[in-house]
Amino acid sequence: MISEAAGAGVIRQDVPQAIAREVRDRLGEGDAPGALARGPKALLLRVIQTVNANAGLSQLHARAAVNAGAPLAHVLQVSQDVELAGMVKWVMVGHDAWTAAEADVPAAPRLTPARDAWTGHEQRWQDMHHDLRRDGHGELSPPWQKLADVTPAMLDGDLRMREHVVTPDPLGAVPKTLLELAMMAADVVQAHPWGAVRHTQRFVQEGGTVAELVEAVAFAMMEEGVHSDKACGREVSEAAEHLAADPARPS
Secondary structure, three states, X not given: OOOHHXXXXXXXXXXHHHHHHHHHHHOOOOOOOOOOOHHHHHHHHHHHHHXXXXXXXXXXXXXXXXXXXXXXXXXXXXXXXXXXXXXXXXXXXXXXXXXXXXXXXXXXXXXXXXHHHOOOXXXXXXXXXXXXXXXXXXXXXXXXXXXXXXXXXXXXXXXXXXXXXXXXXXXXXXXXXXXXXXXXXXXHHOOOHHHHHHHHHHXXXXXXXXXXXXXXXXXXXXXXXXXXXXXHHHHHHHHHHHHHHOOOOOO
């Protein structure tokens, strides 16, 4: 078990229990593999290691997934999840860096809003707002609003890519619950709680269970260490419990 005395902080007991169960299963000592089957587990681990740019482990988990029965199309689609991680970097780091640089520049040389110069901007702008509202956003967050102002084509590209990732794939779509779970895991290992909680909410709304989510959080801790749980692992587990207990109440 993971000791709080070692600096891990307050960790839900079901997370180290899931880790212990996974270790026993890998060693062939357990008779309870957990809430997730081996194929989905390998896909989640592949996402985590792809976010980390660890080619060796990413290949290992990709092969483990297909050897456990996951369709090759599922391996491809969860790989596409990782392409969406670029926006996380803008939200967490890029926007603040840009704002800091902008504050050091006199008003005249600053970039002016480019939205009006964007071909077909009016209709696409309306479409983007529609997509965001459908996705649970009332208004654009400040980082996204900045992109919309100075480089709307980048935000548009990100939203279009998301549309293709989260819609059924003709090659054989990953179940929506697994897709949201993979995107949640990618956000957890990047310490991005806002995104992780958002995907957790969708995961539960699509029928995912708290036990499955806790296992995904446990995998993130196994691969990344206790800091991933301290950053947002506990937060997403509690969000899942709240939503599962009362689906009508926002997390």
